Amino acid sequence: MSTVRRWRATTRFGPWLLPVLLGLLCLGALGVGPFPVTPAQIVELAAARLLGVPAEVPEIVETVILQVRLPRIAGALVVGAALAAAGAAYQGLFRNPLVSPDILGVSAGAGLGAVLGIFLSLPVFGIQLLAFLFGVVTVGLVYLVATAVRGREPVLVLVLAGVVLGALAGAIISLLKVLADPYDQLPAITFWLLGSLAVLTPDDVLAAAPLVLIGLLPLHLLRWRMNLMTLGDEEALTLGVDAARLRLVFIAAATLMTAAVVSISGIIGWVGLIMPHIARMLVGPNFERLLPAAMTLGAGYLLIVDTLARTMAATEVPLGILTALLGAPFFLWLLARGRHGWQ
Amino acid sequence: MTLSVEALAFGYPGKPVGRDVSFELGPGEVICLLGPNGSGKTTLFKTVLGLLRPQGGRVRLDGEDVAQWPRERLARHLAYVPQAHTAFFPFLVRDVVLMGRAARLGLFATPSARDRAAAAALASLGIADLADHPYTEISGGERQLTLIARALAQEPRVLVMDEPTASLDFGNQVRVLERITELARSGIAVVLSTHDPDHAFLCADRVALLDDGRLQHLGRPEEAITPEALKRIYGVDVDILTLPGTDRRVCVPSLSRPEPWQRPSV
Numbered sequence: 001m002s003t004v005r006r007w008r009a010t011t012r013f014g015p016w017l018l019p020v021l022l023g024l025l026c027l028g029a030l031g032v033g034p035f036p037v038t039p040a041q042i043v044e045l046a047a048a049r050l051l052g053v054p055a056e057v058p059e060i061v062e063t064v065i066l067q068v069r070l071p072r073i074a075g076a077l078v079v080g081a082a083l084a085a086a087g088a089a090y091q092g093l094f095r096n097p098l099v100s101p102d103i104l105g106v107s108a109g110a111g112l113g114a115v116l117g118i119f120l121s122l123p124v125f126g127i128q129l130l131a132f133l134f135g136v137v138t139v140g141l142v143y144l145v146a147t148a149v150r151g152r153e154p155v156l157v158l159v160l161a162g163v164v165l166g167a168l169a170g171a172i173i174s175l176l177k178v179l180a181d182p183y184d185q186l187p188a189i190t191f192w193l194l195g196s197l198a199v200l201t202p203d204d205v206l207a208a209a210p211l212v213l214i215g216l217l218p219l220h221l222l223r224w225r226m227n228l229m230t231l232g233d234e235e236a237l238t239l240g241v242d243a244a245r246l247r248l249v250f251i252a253a254a255t256l257m258t259a260a261v262v263s264i265s266g267i268i269g270w271v272g273l274i275m276p277h278i279a280r281m282l283v284g285p286n287f288e289r290l291l292p293a294a295m296t297l298g299a300g301y302l303l304i305v306d307t308l309a310r311t312m313a314a315t316e317v318p319l320g321i322l323t324a325l326l327g328a329p330f331f332l333w334l335l336a337r338g339r340h341g342w343q
Numbered sequence: 344m345t346l347s348v349e350a351l352a353f354g355y356p357g358k359p360v361g362r363d364v365s366f367e368l369g370p371g372e373v374i375c376l377l378g379p380n381g382s383g384k385t386t387l388f389k390t391v392l393g394l395l396r397p398q399g400g401r402v403r404l405d406g407e408d409v410a411q412w413p414r415e416r417l418a419r420h421l422a423y424v425p426q427a428h429t430a431f432f433p434f435l436v437r438d439v440v441l442m443g444r445a446a447r448l449g450l451f452a453t454p455s456a457r458d459r460a461a462a463a464a465l466a467s468l469g470i471a472d473l474a475d476h477p478y479t480e481i482s483g484g485e486r487q488l489t490l491i492a493r494a495l496a497q498e499p500r501v502l503v504m505d506e507p508t509a510s511l512d513f514g515n516q517v518r519v520l521e522r523i524t525e526l527a528r529s530g531i532a533v534v535l536s537t538h539d540p541d542h543a544f545l546c547a548d549r550v551a552l553l554d555d556g557r558l559q560h561l562g563r564p565e566e567a568i569t570p571e572a573l574k575r576i577y578g579v580d581v582d583i584l585t586l587p588g589t590d591r592r593v594c595v596p597s598l599s600r601p602e603p604w605q606r607p608s609v
Contacts, residue, residue, distance in 0.1 A: 003433070003480075004435065004475055004477065097432075150356070221450075221451045222450070222451065223453070224452070224453035227438065228442050228445055230432055231442070234389070234394050234425075235423070235425060237392075237393075237394055238392055238394070238418060238421075238423035239418055239443060239446060239497065240414050240416075240417070240418025240419065240497070241414065241445050241446075242413075242414055284433065284434075284477075285432035285433055285434055286434065286435075286438055
């Protein structure tokens with residue numbers, strides 16, 4: 001019964017404890033970096049901004065906080081929360097705790113779009129737009145292929161179609177890498193595929209956030225019905241749930257969120273796989289509690305990782321490398337401890 | 344509410360499994376479906392539940408063809424109890440039972456832990472104290488009762504149970520059969536499949552013998568379950584005895600063992 005007691009405790013304290021911790025993390029992340037900023041200056045600036053009076057901090061501090069660190073922190077929060085929410089949804093939908101948001105090829109497709117954009121020397125916005133469109137279209141194609149194949153196990157056909165189209169996108173990415181200019185384009189492609197928030201602008205965050213919110217809305221409204229999807233189609237149908245239609249809604253929502261954030265951050269693995277896991281260990285599998293917990297954890301985790309990425313070395317460390325270096329051993333540790341949160 | 348199955352032909356696309364199955368199931372009645380592995384019991388149930396499209400004939404509830412009914416409406420009348428399975432995620436028993444409320448709630452609604460129908464379902468099966476246990480940590484018998492409770496939370500008039508006693512220990516088999524007869528007494532119509540003819544003697548009002556996708560017999564248990572019928576569909580010799588002083592019947596299979604003088608000497 002200790003599991004259930006832990007869920008109860010976290011369900012009671014989590015709703016205020018986790019956001020408080022997240023707020024403290026944000027304050028810490030604002031403070032650290034090559035240019036020192038004191039907590040007092042942050043509070044001072046925030047208060048001045050809220051009250052609409054000029055802040056009594058050096059101008060450079062204001063620039064560092066508002067123009068450099070704040071958008072990046074906001075980006076980390078949005079990207080982390082969106083990936084974790086999409087991962088939690090997909091793990092329920094595909095009844096598999098080892099599923100990540102890119103199971104249906106959204107990352108591979110977005111990667112192809114971005115690489116194509118870099119290859120064609122498009123401006124940053126063009127690259128992001130192509131990444132978003134290719135991500136969404138890839139999942140759309142996967143869904144169409146899966147509905148065209150009339151199998152008995154629609155979920156399995158979906159996953160297989162996702163693997164196949166993802167591999168196809170990967171092949172085209174490799175082709176473009178071979179053809180790309182090795183001094184100018186190839187490094188850009190490599191960095192994009194490893195993910196980074198280093199060049200994130202406030203506009204990027206403002207463009208992605210509404211799409212994330214639109215995707216989040218159905219996940220939130222249908223949060224209880226998601227529980228029924230974990231039973232499989234036949235049981236869900238006998239309980240009166242139109243499983244196929246609901247799955248389409250969840251896939252569309254999760255794809256929108258993932259494509260929106262991947263197009264501004266590049267491919268960041270592991271967050272959408274591990275954070276829902278930890279959330280499930282903390283609050284149990286009920287999606288009503290799992291969704292907010294996974295999002296808060298995802299936001300916090302990516303904020304920590306991104307802060308490490310920009311402070312631990314003289315040059316930026318790509319996020320994809322860090323999330324894997326931290327995530328893989330942690331995942332193994334979870335497996336070894338046998339506290340799965342699934343059967 | 345009366346479930347009428349009329350000349351039903353069923354199977355998978357391009358692979359018919361059975362045909363010409365007809366029966367009627369009235370309120371409070373228990374029909375037990377007996378048949379060997381592969382005789383089409385599960386396929387028949389899936390077709391009755393609307394998971395597979397009938398390849399012929401129709402399924403009616405109170406005379407209305409359910410083929411065009413939306414899933415939600417069907418689920419308010421007809422509930423399904425699958426075989427006790429292992430869940431993928433450790434939902435609490437309470438949450439599993441609450442899932443039975445889906446057809447009775449708005450699309451965006453969430454049931455509360457104090458939902459009365461779900462609580463009543465748990466209480467009526469005597470498993471109220473399991474409510475806060477994870478479904479993955481209870482026994483097979485408890486899981487089967489939980490799934491029955493989930494079906495009852497739908498407040499259905501007809502229950503379809505696929506081998507509710509399979510893979511349960513002896514005590515749990517008896518307990519589940521007891522619950523089934525209690526449910527029938529409360530007016531719910533029950534159709535269940537089983538592999539044990541004795542279970543049909545214990546709980547059924549009528550027995551349907553399914554072999555090779557066809558209904559071989561439909562009638563009172565003592566008429567349907569005869570040594571000849573069991574020999575025909577299962578291919579084994581069975582004696583049927585009446586317990587002295589009662590009208591209770593039991594099946595006693597006779598093993599075709601070699602006589603002592605035929606055994607190889609050691």
